[in-house]
Amino acid sequence: MNVVIIDYGAGNIKSLQFAFKRLGVAAKLTSIPEEISVADKVIFPGVGEASSAMEMLKKSKLDLLIPTLKQPVLGICLGMQLLCNSSEEGSTNGLGIFNTEVKQFSTVVKVPQMGWNTITNLKSGLFKNIKEDAFMYLVHSFYAVTNAQTIATTHYDLDYASALQHNNFYGVQFHPEKSGEIGAQLLRNFLTLE
Amino acid sequence: MLTKRIIPCLDIKNGRTVKGINFKQLRDAGDPVELAKRYADMGADELVFLDISATLEERNTTLEMVLKVAEHINIPFTVGGGISSIEDVDRLLKSGADKVSVNSSAIKNPELINALSNKFGKQCITVAIDAKEIDGEWIVHLAGGSIPTKLNMFDWAKEVESRGAGEILFTSMNNDGTKSGFANSALAKLSQSLNIPIIASGGAGTIQHFVAAFTLGQADAALAASVFHFNEITIPDLKRELQNKGIPMRL
Numbered sequence: 001m002n003v004v005i006i007d008y009g010a011g012n013i014k015s016l017q018f019a020f021k022r023l024g025v026a027a028k029l030t031s032i033p034e035e036i037s038v039a040d041k042v043i044f045p046g047v048g049e050a051s052s053a054m055e056m057l058k059k060s061k062l063d064l065l066i067p068t069l070k071q072p073v074l075g076i077c078l079g080m081q082l083l084c085n086s087s088e089e090g091s092t093n094g095l096g097i098f099n100t101e102v103k104q105f106s107t108v109v110k111v112p113q114m115g116w117n118t119i120t121n122l123k124s125g126l127f128k129n130i131k132e133d134a135f136m137y138l139v140h141s142f143y144a145v146t147n148a149q150t151i152a153t154t155h156y157d158l159d160y161a162s163a164l165q166h167n168n169f170y171g172v173q174f175h176p177e178k179s180g181e182i183g184a185q186l187l188r189n190f191l192t193l194e
Numbered sequence: 195m196l197t198k199r200i201i202p203c204l205d206i207k208n209g210r211t212v213k214g215i216n217f218k219q220l221r222d223a224g225d226p227v228e229l230a231k232r233y234a235d236m237g238a239d240e241l242v243f244l245d246i247s248a249t250l251e252e253r254n255t256t257l258e259m260v261l262k263v264a265e266h267i268n269i270p271f272t273v274g275g276g277i278s279s280i281e282d283v284d285r286l287l288k289s290g291a292d293k294v295s296v297n298s299s300a301i302k303n304p305e306l307i308n309a310l311s312n313k314f315g316k317q318c319i320t321v322a323i324d325a326k327e328i329d330g331e332w333i334v335h336l337a338g339g340s341i342p343t344k345l346n347m348f349d350w351a352k353e354v355e356s357r358g359a360g361e362i363l364f365t366s367m368n369n370d371g372t373k374s375g376f377a378n379s380a381l382a383k384l385s386q387s388l389n390i391p392i393i394a395s396g397g398a399g400t401i402q403h404f405v406a407a408f409t410l411g412q413a414d415a416a417l418a419a420s421v422f423h424f425n426e427i428t429i430p431d432l433k434r435e436l437q438n439k440g441i442p443m444r445l
Contacts (some may be wrong), residue, residue: 014290018265048315107389110414112317112360114391116239116444117196135197135444137270139317139360156196178270178292180234 003027004039008056019177033065046078051090072193080171098164100147109157112141124151128189134182136174197442199239199415202422206245209255234269236429245275264290297322311358321359326367339367365395373399381411401435408441
């Protein structure tokens with residue numbers, strides 16, 4: 001299977017590549033549009049700051065390519081957030097796949113949320129063989145507001161969308177590559193999506 | 195609900211774990227990958243590798259170790275020790291570390307925290323603070339706690355947060371190695387005055403000490419080394435007992 005991880009300079013993607021390697025899949029890091037277009041599965045990662053990540057996408061014209069992709073795409077962490085309409089982080093527009101906004105946690109809670117939290121209201125094949133209230137590893141200061149495309153929620157400060165889906169686009173706020181065996185199961189599920 | 199984290203800490207020199215580690219099941223107790231894997235399987239929430247290498251050559255071996263750990267371990271891990279530049283952090287993150295922990299270099303050059311946070315994001319920048327209570331005041335120390343600075347620990351922690359640290363690893367030098375419990379009053383004061391997560395370190399001896407760090411100390415995570423390495427407390431027992439005491443745990 002031809003799996004690519006979009007490499008646009010946003011953060012540590014080595015762990016993701018290793019996570020696929022543990023599943024027996026050699027995922028390729030690339031920023032070349034032709035390679036991304038023909039892949040069977042596309043991973044859209046990202047850590048760091050939203051507006052600068054968006055700038056990097058624009059510089060490489062990936063902001064135009066990503067919304068046209070037809071194969072399963074998985075946005076992870078900031079990748080998921082950039083697939084939303086907009087983010088309060090650096091007041092940037094997103095790619096507009098997910099019809100929701102990304103907002104900052106209030107100071108009632110510690111920010112960033114860092115550690116293991118549960119995912120509930122699971123609603124997609126992405127969660128096959130994953131139980132309600134499974135634990136995933138999260139590190140983030142901004143969250144996506146729940147909407148009709150929400151396929152998992154997590155509670156921190158409030159109930160927010162920890163996973164979203166629109167057609168072939170999937171997004172998860174947590175890091176499956178760092179979430180033990182359950183995270184590995186999610187990546188396995190993603191690889192089997194049509 | 196966000197759970198509290200239990201973090202074993204491994205000292206690394208020349209790419210190998212140091213300090214006697216008493217796991218009979220391990221073929222090679224000095225192999226960080228095997229040990230890390232074992233802790234991950236036992237339910238550790240994260241791992242911290244503290245590089246105590248003295249030479250550049252040894253440090254390069256550590257980078258290779260980080261790469262191997264990232265390849266085999268599917269939980270997050272932090273690398274600390276001797277990190278003093280953007281390039282150091284870049285190399286570690288590119289080798290697969292999830293977070294880095296800076297200590298002395300941040301005290302000598304506080305701007306480093308801003309630079310790292312801006313470049314890599316606050317989520318991967320932990321600032322480690324070693325402090326000792328002297329005549330009622332918590333004073334930040336350098337070089338593994340041996341050299342006092344003029345910095346008040348609470349002032350420094352505030353500054354570190356405002357410069358963009360994502361979390362603080364607070365080691366009490368009064369408690370470290372004593373197995374008499376964590377510095378819970380100082381921990382609670384830190385936790386109340388800051389809005390980023392606090393990892394408690396120094397003093398773990400019994401399960402009750404962990405309970406106190408999370409309740410009295412209001413810590414977000416607790417780190418320990420020897421009680422885990424010498425099997426005095428096993429992680430599954432610890433997490434079950436904490437859960438029984440009403441502290442949210444990932445089980």
